[in-house]
Amino acid sequence: MSTKNDKETIRNLIDGTLSWEELRNDVLPDPKASNRFEVVREVLEERVDWDEPILVPLNDHLFVVGSDDGRLVKAECGHELCSTDENWKLHTEVRVREDPDQFEELYTEQQSPHPDWGFQLREFFCPGCYQLVEVEAVPTGYPILEKFEPDIDAFYEEWLETTPPDRR
Amino acid sequence: MSKTTDTDTAAEYERVDPPIGWDGQTLQEMLDHSEQQLEETGRYKGLEELEMKENQPFEYEQLYSRLRGALVSARETALNISASAIVREIGELCFQLYTPEGDCVALSTGIIVHVHTGSLAIKYMIEQDYEHRRGIQPGDVFCNNDNDIGNVHTTDVHTFVPIFHDGELIAWADGVTHEIDIGGKTAGHDLIDATERFEDGLYATCEKIGENDELYQDWKERGKRGTRTPMYWDLDEKCRLAGCHMIRNTVKGMIDDVGAETFKQFMAEAVEEGRQTLNERVQERLFPGTYRDTSFMPMPFEERDHPEPAASQDMMNHLPVEMRVDTDGGLEVDMTGASPPGPHTYNAAEGSMEGGMWVSLTQCLLHDGKVNDGSYFAVDTNYPEGSVVNPQDPSLSYQASWGSIQPTYNAVWKNISRSFLARGFREEVNAGFGMTSDAVQGGGQLDATGEYWAVSTFDLSCQGLGASAARDGLDYGYAMWNPESDLGDIEKWELLEHGAVHLGRRVKPNTAGHGKYRGGSGWEGLRTFTGSSDISMFIGGWDGVGFSTTGMSGGYPYACGYTVTAQDTDFAERIAKQEKYPVDDTPPGSLEEDIEAEDVDRSTAAVLFPTQFDNNDLLHWDMRGGPGYGDPLERPVEKLVDDAEKGIYTPDVIEDVYGVVGELDEEDREFEVDEEATEARREELREEREAESVPATEFWESERERVLDREFSDPVTWMYSGVFERSPEWTESFREFWDLPADYSISEEEA
Numbered sequence: 001m002s003t004k005n006d007k008e009t010i011r012n013l014i015d016g017t018l019s020w021e022e023l024r025n026d027v028l029p030d031p032k033a034s035n036r037f038e039v040v041r042e043v044l045e046e047r048v049d050w051d052e053p054i055l056v057p058l059n060d061h062l063f064v065v066g067s068d069d070g071r072l073v074k075a076e077c078g079h080e081l082c083s084t085d086e087n088w089k090l091h092t093e094v095r096v097r098e099d100p101d102q103f104e105e106l107y108t109e110q111q112s113p114h115p116d117w118g119f120q121l122r123e124f125f126c127p128g129c130y131q132l133v134e135v136e137a138v139p140t141g142y143p144i145l146e147k148f149e150p151d152i153d154a155f156y157e158e159w160l161e162t163t164p165p166d167r168r
Numbered sequence: 169m170s171k172t173t174d175t176d177t178a179a180e181y182e183r184v185d186p187p188i189g190w191d192g193q194t195l196q197e198m199l200d201h202s203e204q205q206l207e208e209t210g211r212y213k214g215l216e217e218l219e220m221k222e223n224q225p226f227e228y229e230q231l232y233s234r235l236r237g238a239l240v241s242a243r244e245t246a247l248n249i250s251a252s253a254i255v256r257e258i259g260e261l262c263f264q265l266y267t268p269e270g271d272c273v274a275l276s277t278g279i280i281v282h283v284h285t286g287s288l289a290i291k292y293m294i295e296q297d298y299e300h301r302r303g304i305q306p307g308d309v310f311c312n313n314d315n316d317i318g319n320v321h322t323t324d325v326h327t328f329v330p331i332f333h334d335g336e337l338i339a340w341a342d343g344v345t346h347e348i349d350i351g352g353k354t355a356g357h358d359l360i361d362a363t364e365r366f367e368d369g370l371y372a373t374c375e376k377i378g379e380n381d382e383l384y385q386d387w388k389e390r391g392k393r394g395t396r397t398p399m400y401w402d403l404d405e406k407c408r409l410a411g412c413h414m415i416r417n418t419v420k421g422m423i424d425d426v427g428a429e430t431f432k433q434f435m436a437e438a439v440e441e442g443r444q445t446l447n448e449r450v451q452e453r454l455f456p457g458t459y460r461d462t463s464f465m466p467m468p469f470e471e472r473d474h475p476e477p478a479a480s481q482d483m484m485n486h487l488p489v490e491m492r493v494d495t496d497g498g499l500e501v502d503m504t505g506a507s508p509p510g511p512h513t514y515n516a517a518e519g520s521m522e523g524g525m526w527v528s529l530t531q532c533l534l535h536d537g538k539v540n541d542g543s544y545f546a547v548d549t550n551y552p553e554g555s556v557v558n559p560q561d562p563s564l565s566y567q568a569s570w571g572s573i574q575p576t577y578n579a580v581w582k583n584i585s586r587s588f589l590a591r592g593f594r595e596e597v598n599a600g601f602g603m604t605s606d607a608v609q610g611g612g613q614l615d616a617t618g619e620y621w622a623v624s625t626f627d628l629s630c631q632g633l634g635a636s637a638a639r640d641g642l643d644y645g646y647a648m649w650n651p652e653s654d655l656g657d658i659e660k661w662e663l664l665e666h667g668a669v670h671l672g673r674r675v676k677p678n679t680a681g682h683g684k685y686r687g688g689s690g691w692e693g694l695r696t697f698t699g700s701s702d703i704s705m706f707i708g709g710w711d712g713v714g715f716s717t718t719g720m721s722g723g724y725p726y727a728c729g730y731t732v733t734a735q736d737t738d739f740a741e742r743i744a745k746q747e748k749y750p751v752d753d754t755p756p757g758s759l760e761e762d763i764e765a766e767d768v769d770r771s772t773a774a775v776l777f778p779t780q781f782d783n784n785d786l787l788h789w790d791m792r793g794g795p796g797y798g799d800p801l802e803r804p805v806e807k808l809v810d811d812a813e814k815g816i817y818t819p820d821v822i823e824d825v826y827g828v829v830g831e832l833d834e835e836d837r838e839f840e841v842d843e844e845a846t847e848a849r850r851e852e853l854r855e856e857r858e859a860e861s862v863p864a865t866e867f868w869e870s871e872r873e874r875v876l877d878r879e880f881s882d883p884v885t886w887m888y889s890g891v892f893e894r895s896p897e898w899t900e901s902f903r904e905f906w907d908l909p910a911d912y913s914i915s916e917e918e919a
Contacts, residue, residue, distance in 0.1 A: 010592075013594055013595060013638055014594065016638055016639070016684070016685065016804075018638065020639070023595060023638060023639060027595050027638075028595050028596075030535065030536060032452070032453070032593065034452075036591070036592045036593060037591050037592045039592070040592030041592070056455060056590050057589060057590060057592075058586075058590070059586075059589065059720070059721035059722070060637070060684075060721045060722065060798055060799070061721075061799075089864060090864045090865060090868065091864065091865075092863075092864050093857075093858070093861035093862065093863060093864065094861055094862060094863075094864045094867045095857065095860045095861040095862075096867060105824045105825070106682065106724065106821070106824070106825055107678060107727040107728065107821075108678055108727070108755070108756050108821075109756065109757075110730045110756035110757065110770075110772060111678060111679065111727035111728050111729070111730065111756065112727075112728060112772075113713060113714040113715060113728055114468070114471075114712075114713035114714065114772050114773070116713075116881055117466060117468075117482075117484075117713045117714045117881050117883060117884070118880060118881035118884050119713075119714040119715055121715075121718075121724070121725075122867075123857075123861070124864070125857050125858075125861055127863075130854055130857040130858050130861075131722075131799055132722035132799040132800070132801070132857070133721065133722055133799075134721065134722060135718055135719055135722060135723065135724050135725075136718055137714075137715035137717065137718035137724075137725045138462070138464070139464065139484065139714070139880070139881070139884040139887070140871075140874060140879060140880050140881070140884055141871065141874060141875040141879075141880060141884070141888070141906075142462075143901070143902060143905035143906065144864070144868070144905070145460045145461070145462065146460065147459060147460050147461060147582075147583075147586060148457060148458070148459050148460075148586045148587075148590070149457050149458045149459075150455055150456070150457040150590060151455075151456040151457045151458075151493075151495065154456045154495045155455055155456050155457075158456075158495045159451055159456070159495070
């Protein structure tokens with residue numbers, strides 16, 4: 001008997017509206033339902049206003065999708081950032097906080113980085129809707145990391161033993 | 169092997185002539201063969217099938233449960249022999265059973281970080297041919313806390329007892345406790361000002377410390393004279409030895425019941441099952457691909473006047489983690505680009521990094537199943553030799569290795585969490601954790617009795633946990649190194665820490681990392697001193713001057729920490745006159761309102777090297793929150809009302825970060841939202857994003873100019889130059905990202 005995996009439960013899980021009791025008793029325990037990925041994918045596809053198949057979510061608002069132009073990183077709002085060969089963060093809008101007054105909008109004076117150390121908070125926004133999609137906390141000059149490069153074909157073909165949705 | 173004589177004080181055992189391995193093999197031959205089988209087949213001992221598990225499942229599971237029960241029982245019983253609050257109250261101990269080759273079969277609850285550290289020590293003894301040279305005999309007792317060989321940090325001390333049957337070494341029992349003091353340069357259980365081994369304290373390098381079940385007299389004398397808290401040392405040692413003997417009795421009972429051959433088969437299958445479990449779990453929960461994250465460890469040692477000249481500089485460690493989820497269910501963890509080791513106490517040996525891996529994976533991926541060295545065999549790790557995470561240099565200080573382990577595993581957790589999210593398991597996502605660092609440590613002498621009291625409070629084990637993708641992080645209740653984290657009772661601590669009295673402990677507002685789901689909150693504490701002399705205290709706080717990690721999916725890092733000391737105060741007069749005195753520093757800067765002090769030191773460095781205190785001085789510290797998850801503007805208003813009323817965030821931060829405008833009635837703790845103003849403020853914050861941001865390519869151009877001009881702070885230059893010197897691969901990736909000339913370099917001389 002696996003944990004709950006019906007669409008309603010998964011919708012609520014994604015929305016964050018499950019109570020602690022529901023989360024603890026119905027979703028967190030093992031074993032997990034083996035088709036969780038497919039249910040999540042269906043729920044996510046129902047929620048967007050575009051038709052390209054979602055291949056894998058990268059975070060709350062960005063997805064790798066299949067398209068006529070190949071695989072793209074696409075935002076929930078419909079903005080297409082780049083192909084999966086590129087680092088999507090280089091196709092966002094970014095605000096950099098590195099001065100004390102900028103840090104102190106988020107934390108108090110005592111609880112902010114020391115100005116002499118050169119820390120930055122880089123806030124990456126979707127150019128389509130200015131949704132915040134990533135925050136980096138790094139020193140000056142640190143490369144913008146591409147944090148996840150999924151092996152999409154291997155996942156579908158070898159683990160799920162199916163054809164990726166964009167090639168069906 | 170039968171015992172020939174029993175006396176009240178010791179047993180006497182018949183000697184066993186080498187070879188002591190199975191079927192006439194030496195231990196080295198067994199180890200070589202086992203490694204060869206793993207290399208050739210990919211399976212532990214080349215096991216094609218788990219025959220016993222498949223054909224006699226009940227007997228197999230019964231043996232595992234009995235063994236696991238014995239290990240837990242040994243822990244729960246033995247800890248009552250100890251008097252140290254670390255062991256007795258917080259349970260900072262663990263027992264393990266290893267094969268003769270040193271592969272962990274099962275372990276108890278507790279500080280399970282040691283699943284592999286004991287393994288390395290046993291393998292060291294095998295490779296150094298203790299079998300013939302030092303001798304491994306029934307009734308022998310060995311001790312190790314040498315980090316370069318197999319340990320997490322110096323104050324973790326292992327006791328090993330070999331278990332013999334019929335002339336063969338069947339297994340090893342191992343017990344480890346975390347000492348309250350180990351006779352290092354200063355008092356404390358995680359020294360922060362040691363810079364080399366010779367300041368770390370008492371070291372035992374796989375040392376034989378007893379025979380015939382009794383500890384050597386000279387070894388006991390060494391502990392008595394070599395530590396500041398000899399009673400705790402002595403009782404902890406007895407606790408470890410008693411636990412190992414309990415395990416030995418159980419193993420012998422199991423062999424009596426099922427026979428030695430069955431027990432041997434069981435051990436091998438349990439390890440192989442552990443390996444297979446990890447592969448299966450990876451395929452069930454993760455998404456194949458490559459993941460990257462980096463943590464940083466700022467060390468503001470110049471700013472805080474480190475007492476050793478070589479270490480009195482501001483430094484920062486670079487702890488990058490590239491993780492690969494293979495299609496065959498394997499995991500690879502690669503730290504290419506990690507900083508070189510340094511004149512600090514955060515050097516971490518390979519064994520301690522492996523320990524960090526297991527204490528992490530058992531919490532996020534392997535909640536169940538057989539956790540043992542089988543899981544270790546399923547993960548390929550690269551902790552680069554000569555780096556801070558694998559120095560291969562016993563002369564370094566390893567007192568506070570957690571200073572590298574914890575930030576590293578924040579990056580590992582984020583990588584694994586990205587994989588959970590990709591796979592749809594949002595509830596398993598964890599944005600990381602507040603680094604526990606080390607709160608107040610030190611000690612003094614109680615005037616009334618002349619007794620030395622040590623402060624090694626483990627209330628540090630309650631930090632904020634990172635948010636998941638479905639809920640907020642746990643408030644002030646988590647430590648990555650011990651899944652059974654516990655703040656402990658102040659009253660219990662004060663029974664031992666006689667001279668250091670708590671004035672207050674409370675939720676620290678604005679410490680939780682922002683996000684749609686916020687990180688868990690941190691807390692703060694304030695102490696004074698009384699009735700004592702020779703008081704020396706320190707604080708090993710991290711994340712003071714900068715961030716070591718961040719949040720996920722738009723979540724922010726938790727707030728930085730700080731410390732305050734107030735010396736030569738009017739505290740005693742205030743008490744005598746029953747006047748108000750400080751119990752916290754909330755809001756920050758308010759502590760001084762209720763105390764007169766000649767000397768107030770307020771530092772965002774969060775670290776304080778050993779400092780002399782007098783009675784009635786004050787010492788303030790704070791503990792970290794957890795990182796957040798998701799865009800803060802998506803956090804529901806009702807949750808922010810709750811945050812305001814619980815004091816997690818202050819109204820000004822709620823307005824500036826979350827765009828929720830309201831008024832807090834401090835008396836009734838009720839927060840009333842101004843809905844219209846909230847709507848307008850949220851819209852304003854969205855508009856600010858557009859107005860204040862630039863295309864990332866534009867940022868890339870401007871930041872590249874700063875990189876070309878080497879506009880780095882001194883500690884950042886220290887970090888880049890060390891990595892450039894050590895890692896050509898990482899250097900090349902840096903040059904490639906910023907499109908730099910092939911001869912571009914960063915060195916401290918160029919700064």
